[in-house]
Amino acid sequence: MSTFREPTRQDRVKGLWYLAAYLAMVVGTAVLLIDVDWPVGFVVWLVLDFAAVALLVRSNARHSGYRCPLCGHEFEVSAFTELVSPHGTGGGGWTYLRCPRCDRKSRAKVLVREA
Numbered sequence: 369m370s371t372f373r374e375p376t377r378q379d380r381v382k383g384l385w386y387l388a389a390y391l392a393m394v395v396g397t398a399v400l401l402i403d404v405d406w407p408v409g410f411v412v413w414l415v416l417d418f419a420a421v422a423l424l425v426r427s428n429a430r431h432s433g434y435r436c437p438l439c440g441h442e443f444e445v446s447a448f449t450e451l452v453s454p455h456g457t458g459g460g461g462w463t464y465l466r467c468p469r470c471d472r473k474s475r476a477k478v479l480v481r482e483a
Contacts, residue, residue: 372433372442372479375461379480386424393420425451434476436467442479443468 397416401409429447436443445453445465454464461478 371482372435373482375478375480386427390420390424421451422447431481433479433481434463434465435479436465436470436472436474436476438472438474439467439470441467441469443476444481 394417397413401413403409404412426447429445429450432450433442433444435441445463449465450463456462456464456475462475463478464473465476466473467476
């Protein structure tokens with residue numbers, strides 16, 4: 369079982385850099401593909417965008433964990449669950465998940481997996 373810790377400022381800055389790189393890729397590919405024929409350029413852009421989202425979600429699922437606010441259990445989730453679960457920033461990062469221990473849904477606190 370992995371151990372987790374509270375996210376630090378450095379973790380948050382790293383996340384912002386990933387987000388900036390993703391946004392630069394989306395805008396950059398859109399600009400590069402603007403002169404390509406409509407259906408071909410759009411499909412290529414869409415495939416690249418989905419691939420970038422998949423990489424971000426996979427990375428986040430591998431490097432983060434969650435703490436249930438109701439029972440304190442720390443756990444991991446799959447990349448699919450990471451993708452489809454509601455997220456928020458209020459009171460620190462949270463994701464709305466079902467705890468595997470107490471089987472109740474709540475805003476689980478986002479943690480960082482120890483290396």
